[in-house]
Each structure stands twice: as C-alpha cells, then as structure tokens.
Amino acid sequence: MGVPLTELAEVIRSKNSGPYELTMDIIFKDFDSYEKVKQQKVINKELISRLYQIPQEDILSIINFDPAKAIKITIKRPLVAGAVGESDVYGAQQHAPLLSIEI
Amino acid sequence: MQEIKVLSPTAILGYGFPVESFQNGLAQHPDFIAVDAGSTDPGPYYLGAGVSFTDREAVKRDLKLILKAGKELGIPVLIGSAGGSGANEHLAWNEEIVKEIAQEENLNIKTAIITAEIPKTEILKKYEEGKIKPLPPAGEILREDIENTSRIVAQMGIEPIIDALNNDVDLVLAGRAFDPTVFAAPCIKAGFPQGLALHMGKILECASIAATPGSGSDCMLGTLRHDCFILEALNPNRRCTVTSIAAHTLYEKNNPYKLHGPGGIIDLEQTQFTQLDDRRVKVTGSQFIPSPEYTIKLEGAKKTGYRTISIAGTRDPIMIAQIDEIISEIKNMVRHNFSHIKNDEYQILFSIYGKNGVMGKLEPKKDIIPHELGVIIEVVAKTQEMANTICSFTRSSMLHYGYPGRIATAGNLAFRYSPSDIPAGEVYEFSIYHLLTVNDPKEYFPITIKTIKGSE
Numbered sequence A: 001m002g003v004p005l006t007e008l009a010e011v012i013r014s015k016n017s018g019p020y021e022l023t024m025d026i027i028f029k030d031f032d033s034y035e036k037v038k039q040q041k042v043i044n045k046e047l048i049s050r051l052y053q054i055p056q057e058d059i060l061s062i063i064n065f066d067p068a069k070a071i072k073i074t075i076k077r078p079l080v081a082g083a084v085g086e087s088d089v090y091g092a093q094q095h096a097p098l099l100s101i102e103i
Numbered sequence B: 001m002q003e004i005k006v007l008s009p010t011a012i013l014g015y016g017f018p019v020e021s022f023q024n025g026l027a028q029h030p031d032f033i034a035v036d037a038g039s040t041d042p043g044p045y046y047l048g049a050g051v052s053f054t055d056r057e058a059v060k061r062d063l064k065l066i067l068k069a070g071k072e073l074g075i076p077v078l079i080g081s082a083g084g085s086g087a088n089e090h091l092a093w094n095e096e097i098v099k100e101i102a103q104e105e106n107l108n109i110k111t112a113i114i115t116a117e118i119p120k121t122e123i124l125k126k127y128e129e130g131k132i133k134p135l136p137p138a139g140e141i142l143r144e145d146i147e148n149t150s151r152i153v154a155q156m157g158i159e160p161i162i163d164a165l166n167n168d169v170d171l172v173l174a175g176r177a178f179d180p181t182v183f184a185a186p187c188i189k190a191g192f193p194q195g196l197a198l199h200m201g202k203i204l205e206c207a208s209i210a211a212t213p214g215s216g217s218d219c220m221l222g223t224l225r226h227d228c229f230i231l232e233a234l235n236p237n238r239r240c241t242v243t244s245i246a247a248h249t250l251y252e253k254n255n256p257y258k259l260h261g262p263g264g265i266i267d268l269e270q271t272q273f274t275q276l277d278d279r280r281v282k283v284t285g286s287q288f289i290p291s292p293e294y295t296i297k298l299e300g301a302k303k304t305g306y307r308t309i310s311i312a313g314t315r316d317p318i319m320i321a322q323i324d325e326i327i328s329e330i331k332n333m334v335r336h337n338f339s340h341i342k343n344d345e346y347q348i349l350f351s352i353y354g355k356n357g358v359m360g361k362l363e364p365k366k367d368i369i370p371h372e373l374g375v376i377i378e379v380v381a382k383t384q385e386m387a388n389t390i391c392s393f394t395r396s397s398m399l400h401y402g403y404p405g406r407i408a409t410a411g412n413l414a415f416r417y418s419p420s421d422i423p424a425g426e427v428y429e430f431s432i433y434h435l436l437t438v439n440d441p442k443e444y445f446p447i448t449i450k451t452i453k454g455s456e
Helices: A031-040 A045-052 A096-100 B019-026 B044-049 B056-073 B088-105 B120-128 B143-148 B158-165 B181-189 B194-204 B242-250 B323-337 B384-400
Strands: A009-016 A021-028 A059-065 A070-076 B004-008 B032-036 B077-080 B109-114 B132-134 B149-154 B171-174 B220-224 B229-233 B258-261 B264-267 B272-275 B280-284 B287-290 B294-314 B346-353 B373-381 B421-438 B447-452
Touching: A021 A031, A021 B242, A031 A070, A045 A059, A045 A070, A045 A096, A059 B242, A070 B242, B004 B019, B004 B181, B004 B194, B019 B056, B032 B056, B032 B181, B044 B149, B044 B294, B044 B421, B056 B077, B056 B088, B077 B181, B088 B109, B088 B171, B088 B447, B109 B158, B120 B132, B120 B143, B120 B149, B120 B421, B143 B149, B143 B294, B143 B421, B149 B421, B158 B171, B158 B181, B158 B447, B171 B181, B181 B194, B194 B220, B194 B229, B194 B242, B194 B258, B194 B264, B194 B280, B194 B287, B242 B272, B242 B280, B294 B384, B323 B346, B323 B384, B346 B384, B373 B384, B384 B421
Parallel strands: B004 B032, B032 B077, B077 B171, B109 B171
Antiparallel strands: A009 A021, A021 A070, A059 A070, B004 B220, B109 B447, B132 B421, B149 B294, B220 B229, B229 B280, B258 B264, B264 B287, B272 B280, B294 B373, B294 B421, B346 B373
C-alpha cells in the first residue's frame, strides 16, 4: 500500500468526450508502473464508483491504452455539458478525486 | 506522389500562432493548409444562438496570415466547422471576414462554401422514417426535441470536401465537419490511405496540443506517406514525442482504439508510434473500417430561457457553517414572495465555490469547512426581465437574511461588482446529439463556388 498515483503518473486529466460523457486519462511516467497498475487492475469500476459516488452502470468504460501507457475511464455526465446547473462546460476539472488514489 | 504535407497553424481558428512557427511550416513547402474552427466543448449556446465562440478580430488575424500564405504558395486553405459551430450563420460570419481580408489585401479568393445545417422539416421527416438513432448515453430523440431546437447541424465526412477541392479552389470554407476531415480529405483525394489520413487529421486538428510542451496556439506539420505519417512541431521549443502523440490520441475520445466518424471507424488496434528523432514521431498501422451504414452525427441546441447572475462571497464562519440551510430558506422566501409566478417559469441556482462549485454532485469531499465561500446566484427564467427580477430579489434577500446566530448584521455578502447583477442573456441546452443514416454522404452538404473579390 501507499505509493500515491501522482508519483507514478505524468498526466491525470478529465475532459468532455462529447457533451454527454466525461473521459479521464491517467498517463504513467514509465511502462513498469503502467504494467503493474494494469495487471493488478487497481483502476476498476468499484474504485471509480466510490471516488465519484456514482453507480457502476454510469461508468461506461475503463480502457488500457498500451502505446500511451495510459488508462482511460469514461463516465456518464451527471448533467449534459452546458445544461442549467451544470458546473464544468469543458469537463476539464473533474479529475481531482483520481489524485487521491494510492497503489 | 510519394508524400503529402499539411500545415496545421492552430488548434482553433482564432486561437493564434507565432508567425515564426508558421513560416517554419511554409518553408517546408506544405501541399495545403488546414485548420479546424469548431467544437461543441464551449457548450450549447454558440450553436443555438448562431454566434461564434471565437473572437472576430482574433479569427481575422489568423485567417489573414493563412490566406495570404495560401495565395503566395498557390496551395489550398481548408477551414472546417467555420464560426465554431458550423451552422449557416457561422459560415456567413466567417465569409464576411474572408471578404474583408480579400479587400484589404487585394486578393481574389476562389472559395467553395459547404453548408452543414439541415432544416428541421427534413429532420422531422427522417425521424418519422426511423433514420435517427441515439448515440448513448444520450437518450432516444423526441419529436418535441426536434421541434424546439433552434438549429441543427451535421458533421460532414471527407466526401463533400473532396468534391469541393475538385473545383480547383483557393479556399474551402466548410460548415460543421468531423474534425479530422479538412486535414484528411486532400490526402485521400491524392490517393493516400484513409485510416492514416484520418488519424493524422485527428492529431493535427489540435495542432501543437499534441506536442510537448503543449499549446493550442502553435503550428504543427504532418507528412503523410503511403505507409505512415510523421508529425513535427514547428516551434523549435516544442517536440513531438511518442508519449505526447499517443497521449493525444486519447484526448476527448472515449475509446482510443476505435474513433467513430462519418461512414466508419478509425481503428488503432495495430497502430504503432515510433520516435524518429528528437522532435518527430512516426505513426503506422491505423486503418479505416467502413461501417455497413453511413451515419452522420447531428447536433442541435434549444433555448431554455434567459439568465441573470450575481457574484458574491462570504467570509463569515457562522454563515458558512449553515450555508445549505440559508440557501434553502432564501429559495423559500423567493417562492413565497413571487407566488403569483408559476414555479416552472424560473429556476434559482446557487453555485458555492469553496464547497462544491466545480464538481457538484461528483464532489467527494463533503466535510471541509473553508474560511470563505464564493457564491454565484443564478436565475434562469422565461424572460430576461423575470430573470432580472428574481435574481435581484434573491440577492437582496440573501444579503440581509437574519440566519440563526448572526453577529454581522450589516450584510451577509461581499459583492465584487456594481451593478451586482449581470443579465447573461439567452440560455441554451443540447437537445440533439444523434446519428442520422444517409444514403449519400454528400446529400446534406451542398457546395457553392464563388470568387470572393478584392477589387472589382
């Protein structure tokens, strides 16, 4: 327990993938860390469901992308981008809960 | 033709670029210049209201440099999703800018204008025929969604752009287009593989965002061969690395292996990224897989009302500790005072920065008590006047509300501005984000050829 994801990752970000989805990328610094996290399936639906307090069916996909040593998480937006009451039109500031992950 | 070169000056027309980077690109003799001008990211307002999200003067600055260079080198310029959302009003706005440049620089610019707006009557017809299907997680479309939508555009594929290029034009001014198409179409027309051309376009449409350090305001060069493409940042202070390019392939898409577009999928299962030298990356293996049905993505936005906001803050710990109860009480006061107005004619929203202003429902930290809070009072109502009235009353009620335990009795809010209330105009929301099956990829994207003249 205990290596913060922020030490292993070079990029942790969120962004719209169209107005109905939020997609989050964790890009690792090196292939060893990426492979380890990927093999252990640390980033899984239970974890994301807990961090964002959303039902697992709202987690649309978690995909490993080897060429970029990256893990991509896509969730359904609670509100469509730009809808009344929605708070992040570009979806660019929804990554912070991922910063608390420890491997 | 062994290779074809495309210069991508900037991530969005109007985001700017250094002239030095642009000249570095021109020195490499590009075969064409392409730039994406659009996105749905800035939200539904711009499509719904027919307004550009980029600034006119900034667009003119970029476009003047690009059009002059295109004419000097005798190479075509392609603009995709003109005016940001690519509806007819956006195209007309961009065409006006081209006219001004033509006159100021005394250029005759032979232009192909491709529209991408589809009349509601046509969409309703297709809806009845069952040709419109949802793009999950968006839900099924309803007849009233279509009827209430102000403007509907569709993302064009490469086919109308290739047709436009067959007219030997200086400029292709395209309405809403799948982002990679203005980069890919000239390459595919010249006989290069569609998968590589589209994947290169997907990266180049964001220009130097795909380089490191990244920037949305700097130039990139793409060189496509028959078996690979090569990317190069044109500012010597930036580089393309395998990580920066591969990472960009993830950007804004839910699945990096399969990028859906008009008529098919860009399949990256076999894609390989190789570092060619310190500053360039080579990409191979990307393929285009045509879909059994040709679909185009529809985008529409409808008006939901008018907004007025008031921005304030509080630094009082007694108030901060009971902010939720206070907000709830203020809302009751407003409803009570305006009981003659129906509840569904207006909405009152409080965004509390320092608490959950950024993440809303997704915010996991619930127990932190900050020393100050930002408060945005927002009212969305049927008319601007009503939004102004409700916002004004909500603001004054909150300013002087006597919450339990109050010590600071002179006023509860620090206002940043005078006037404190800001009418923010029309409010739109996305109402259509669906796929339409077409028989002909060109049927909704008619082309007009005209010469925009500098002098008569």
